Amino acid sequence: MYKSINYPEIDSGAKYALLKDAYLFACMKDIEVIKPGNVYINAPHEDTDSDDYLKSSEHSCKHLFLEDLNLGNRIFLSIEETSKFIKKNTNLGIILTCAPLIHSLICYKEYPLKKGLSLTLENTTSADTIAICQAINLVNPGGLGESKQYDTRTLPDIGLLEIMKYSSKYDRIAYQYTNMFKDVLDFVVPCLNSYQNRYKSLSLSLSLTFLDILRNIPDSHIQRKFGHKIAKKTSNQANDLLKILVTERINQDSFNKRLRELDYEYKKQGINPGTTADLLVAGLMIKKIFKDT
Numbered sequence: 001m002y003k004s005i006n007y008p009e010i011d012s013g014a015k016y017a018l019l020k021d022a023y024l025f026a027c028m029k030d031i032e033v034i035k036p037g038n039v040y041i042n043a044p045h046e047d048t049d050s051d052d053y054l055k056s057s058e059h060s061c062k063h064l065f066l067e068d069l070n071l072g073n074r075i076f077l078s079i080e081e082t083s084k085f086i087k088k089n090t091n092l093g094i095i096l097t098c099a100p101l102i103h104s105l106i107c108y109k110e111y112p113l114k115k116g117l118s119l120t121l122e123n124t125t126s127a128d129t130i131a132i133c134q135a136i137n138l139v140n141p142g143g144l145g146e147s148k149q150y151d152t153r154t155l156p157d158i159g160l161l162e163i164m165k166y167s168s169k170y171d172r173i174a175y176q177y178t179n180m181f182k183d184v185l186d187f188v189v190p191c192l193n194s195y196q197n198r199y200k201s202l203s204l205s206l207s208l209t210f211l212d213i214l215r216n217i218p219d220s221h222i223q224r225k226f227g228h229k230i231a232k233k234t235s236n237q238a239n240d241l242l243k244i245l246v247t248e249r250i251n252q253d254s255f256n257k258r259l260r261e262l263d264y265e266y267k268k269q270g271i272n273p274g275t276t277a278d279l280l281v282a283g284l285m286i287k288k289i290f291k292d293t
Contacts, residue, residue: 005186005190005290006112007114007286007290008112015109016065018289019105019106020064020065022285022286022288023057023061023064024058025285026284027057028054028057029202029203029284031050032203034207035206035207035210035259036262036265036273037234037263037266038273038274038277039052043260048088052088053090055085055086056082056085056086056090056091057094059082060078060079060081060095063078063081064078064098064102065102067106070125070131071100071120071128072124072128072129072131073131074099075096075099076131076135076138078091078099079091079092079095079138079139080135080138083139088139092135093173093275094281094282097281098282100176100177100181101181101286103120104116104117113290114180118180121161121177121180124159124160124161125160126156126158128160129156129157130156132160133152134155136152137152150163150167164177164178170220171224172217172219172220172275172279173220173275173278183213184282184286185286187213188213188279188280189286189287189290191212191213191283192205192206192283193287195208199250204250204252204255206280206284207256208242208245209280210273210276210277210280211238211241211242212242213280214234214235214273215236215238217276218231218234219231219273219274221272221273221274221275222272222275225270226271241258245258
């Protein structure tokens with residue numbers, strides 16, 4: 001559907017600053033663009049607002065880019081640092097999605113991204129599982145911590161990929177771990193590039209890509225909270241809106257008006273496509289890092 005991308009090695013000299021800047025840029029843009037059901041500037045949830053999300057991204061940086069950490073501790077320490085200042089779950093999904101990509105670029109810098117990512121995932125152990133479960137327990141997001149087979153509160157002593165494979169049945173972020181982050185690398189980034197090449201505006205491209213993710217990948221956060229029927233309905237709504245906006249000449253003001261109308265409806269019902277937003281942030285971070293690809 002979209003042009004595939006090869007992700008080469010990046011210059012190690014400026015790596016850490018580049019990664020941090022790209023991550024913070026993606027988190028900042030996440031709260032600037034209109035994404036129906038999500039928090040963005042002047043469109044809070046009842047218990048969180050855009051400032052909470054921006055501060056969360058800044059606090060998480062203290063440990064997210066350190067070199068001598070395994071993947072699990074990279075995630076746990078980033079969430080622990082955030083939770084000292086922000087008492088709601090603002091960035092668990094973002095960290096879980098971005099951290100393996102960041103880890104690969106830091107710890108396997110001599111390899112192209114996909115090879116480094118493969119090594120990152122292959123080399124995870126039960127220690128990573130325990131640390132990630134501890135991170136989940138800190139913020140206790142609804143529906144993520146328990147399943148029929150595993151409960152994060154018991155800190156299961158099993159390989160990370162095993163628990164992610166099981167969890168991938170109902171969680172799309174877990175699905176990334178067992179499928180080489182293909183939603184991010186092979187769909188979101190090419191999708192962003194395609195829309196930006198067509199419309200030139202990054203903000204417009206982000207909103208369109210958000211809808212494109214949602215229509216193609218029913219949001220697993222919505223599905224856990226409301227069930228498959230509502231998740232599918234939101235995908236259909238995103239599809240219908242994209243068809244209208246892409247087939248007609250897009251006027252930014254009218255486009256934003258339609259997005260805000262949908263945002264109002266979602267927030268009134270408590271519908272939050274949180275996983276969709278997490279995938280978008282990770283995709284934008286990678287796009288920023290590999291800006292010349």
